[in-house]
Amino acid sequence: MTILDDFKIKALNSRFADGDPKSILEHSILNLFKNKIAYVCSFGTESAIILDLISKIDKDIPIIMLNTHFLFKETIKYKNELLKLLGLKNYREVFPDEKMLNKYDVDNSLWKKDVDKCCNLRKVIPLESSLNNFESWISGRKSYHLGDRQNLKAFELINNKIVVNPLFNSTKEFIDNYFLSNNLPRHPLFEKGYLSIGCSHCTVKAKNIMDPRQGRWSDSSKTECGIHLNKREN
Ligand code: SF4
Secondary structure: OOOOOHHHHHHHHHHOOOOOHHHHHHHHHHHHOOOOEEEEOOOOOOHHHHHHHHHHHOOOOOEEEEOOOOEOHHHHHHHHHHHHHHOOOOEEEEOOOHHHHHHHOOOOOHHHHOHHHHHHHHHHHHHHHHOOOOOEEEOOOOHHHOHHHOOOOOEEEEOOEEEEOOOOOOOHHHHHHHHHHOOOOOOOOOOOOOOOOOEHHHEOOOOOOOOHHHHEOOOOOOOOOOOOOOOOOO
16 A cells, blocks of 8 residues: 655645646546546536546546435436446445444434434445545545535545545536536436435535535534544544
């Protein structure tokens, strides 16, 4: 493993401070983490951009989707459409561990009682196991999504993996223009007012276009599922 140290991460963030997504991805995929990087993709409202960029660099990069069993049917359909359209060859779907579901969420209602525990069971733990053989993973977060994402940088160290954020500095205008100029299809729910899309139980339409993640866990104080957070030391 050649995990970058703080000094190298700082140097990379300085080099890519302007935030050109294509350059960040090319350097990560072809140089820094060759054969040791995956894209963890939600197939949400803006995922098509990174998928399109990856397809132009290397169609064999692993694309990992965390299937919580609670995804919108529109997301599954959109995922199939994008994989086919872009010719991506290395798709992997990761599910929660059945034994753990039977133990901790036998009636599929944990999300009603404890959203943090539910995300941990259905997203954080499955992702951790699926990344065992990777040094790095790509995330689609953007600082314009506000909240904890406002101070995002291109490269971060999270739970001993380098997380690459090619769109960290991208604006809504860049996103909209990219879809148009590359003729990429939008998520079917985007047209209906969903600006950020996760599980169907925890996603509603955003009321404020300037705050795209407002529709996630809207009746709780939760803002992140936890896959982008460092584990707490006990
Ligand atoms: S987003 Fe909601 S349903 Fe999905 S894993 Fe998290 S708490 Fe559970």
